[in-house]
Amino acid sequence: MTETALDRARLYQGELSAIRRDIHAHPELGLEEYRTADLVAQKLEEWGIEVHRGVGKTGVVGVLRNGNGQASVGLRADMDALPILEATGLPHASQNPGRMHACGHDGHTTMLLGAAKYLAETRNFNGTVNFIFQPAEEGTGGALEMLKDGLFERFPCNAVYGMHNRPGLPVGKFITGPSTRSAGGAFFDIVITGKGAHGAHPHQSVDPIVVACHLGTALQSIVSRNISAQDTAVLSITRIQSGDAYNVIPQSAVMAGTVRTMKTETMQTIEANMRRLATSLAAGFGAEATVDFRVIFAPMVNDTNEAIAYGDAASELVGEGAVRRDGPPGMGSEDFSFMMEQVPGAHINLGNGDSAALHNHLYDFNDEAIPYGVALYAAITEKKLPKFSPD
Numbered sequence: 586m587t588e589t590a591l592d593r594a595r596l597y598q599g600e601l602s603a604i605r606r607d608i609h610a611h612p613e614l615g616l617e618e619y620r621t622a623d624l625v626a627q628k629l630e631e632w633g634i635e636v637h638r639g640v641g642k643t644g645v646v647g648v649l650r651n652g653n654g655q656a657s658v659g660l661r662a663d664m665d666a667l668p669i670l671e672a673t674g675l676p677h678a679s680q681n682p683g684r685m686h687a688c689g690h691d692g693h694t695t696m697l698l699g700a701a702k703y704l705a706e707t708r709n710f711n712g713t714v715n716f717i718f719q720p721a722e723e724g725t726g727g728a729l730e731m732l733k734d735g736l737f738e739r740f741p742c743n744a745v746y747g748m749h750n751r752p753g754l755p756v757g758k759f760i761t762g763p764s765t766r767s768a769g770g771a772f773f774d775i776v777i778t779g780k781g782a783h784g785a786h787p788h789q790s791v792d793p794i795v796v797a798c799h800l801g802t803a804l805q806s807i808v809s810r811n812i813s814a815q816d817t818a819v820l821s822i823t824r825i826q827s828g829d830a831y832n833v834i835p836q837s838a839v840m841a842g843t844v845r846t847m848k849t850e851t852m853q854t855i856e857a858n859m860r861r862l863a864t865s866l867a868a869g870f871g872a873e874a875t876v877d878f879r880v881i882f883a884p885m886v887n888d889t890n891e892a893i894a895y896g897d898a899a900s901e902l903v904g905e906g907a908v909r910r911d912g913p914p915g916m917g918s919e920d921f922s923f924m925m926e927q928v929p930g931a932h933i934n935l936g937n938g939d940s941a942a943l944h945n946h947l948y949d950f951n952d953e954a955i956p957y958g959v960a961l962y963a964a965i966t967e968k969k970l971p972k973f974s975p976d
């Protein structure tokens with residue numbers, strides 16, 4: 586029997602699990618992935634792959650060419666961790682307190698490394714593969730940093746492919762979809778400036794806390810009153826901070842949160858309404874409000890043909906029954922979206938089995954999923970850059 590991509594990827598299990606656990610034990614926040622980038626570069630070099638450092642600050646791109654083909658693909662993974670105190674108690678738990686690979690980017694980085702090793706050894710393709718190790722996916726702008734550094738001008742790609750693990754989906758199963766896969770996301774900060782006074786003499790104040798309370802309620806009207814019921818949006822205020830004492834009305838209050846939408850226009854509608862409500866409501870109370878609204882993620886939209894090709898590659902590995910091709914879009918966000926705005930591509934979720942949720946302090950990437958990710962990255966490359974057999 587001939588060796589399948591999955592068989593071969595399984596041969597790397599021990600080596601790759603060790604790499605994954607090493608990265609897990611040494612998590613680094615976005616744009617600080619120095620050790621992780623060193624490790625990635627060292628492994629790529631070890632396997633004879635051309636390495637480019639500092640693409641988007643801590644980003645790394647590996648380039649592997651084979652044959653005389655002009656076509657190229659980009660395979661992308663993210664490398665950053667989160668500001669979470671890990672509570673798994675595992676032997677490979679974080680050694681950096683307050684830093685944790687709670688989204689499985691340790692696994693994603695490892696799977697892309699595995700694919701690089703696989704393709705460097707087998708070379709069953711004709712063209713160029715760009716291995717894109719992206720920093721700072723967790724809302725700190727890593728994809729945009731790489732694009733700003735000329736990612737696709739320096740490393741042209743006809744198509745790009747990304748993946749993310751999914752807790753609750755059995756290992757060996759995949760979910761993708763033909764168009765929108767995840768929401769666009771924005772972060773906002775609102776600063777309300779009033780006038781401080783003694784807590785016993787509120788008439789001498791312009792109380793920013795009262796303004797913040799009203800504004801918190803008023804902002805909830807945007808999704809329910811300004812967005813069509815057939816459209817989708819989330820607006821969450823996740824922080825309100827003000828005051829230091831029982832008897833002091835503070836000078837200011839700050840509010841922060843996130844907005845998620847499936848369409849760029851919906852995001853623009855929410856921003857406009859937030860600005861109007863914040864400034865006019867504050868003015869109504871005699872206070873002032875400033876709004877800083879930053880779009881961090883574009884909606885992530887698969888190219889229909891690339892999603893079919895990616896789904897076909899997955900199906901050839903695990904069988905059509907283990908691949909869902911019409912998965913509904915999620916409200917989470919993924920900044921791979923910005924790469925897919927420039928180059929057609931597709932994103933897929935791979936099963937992480939029965940693990941804790943993403944961004945939970947008990948989460949761990951499932952090492953059993955590694956061969957599936959490795960094999961899929963390799964399979965889509967071989968599918969898109971076919972090597973013609975001599976006969």
Ligand code: NI
Pocket residue numbers: 688689690722749
């Ligand atoms: Ni993630």
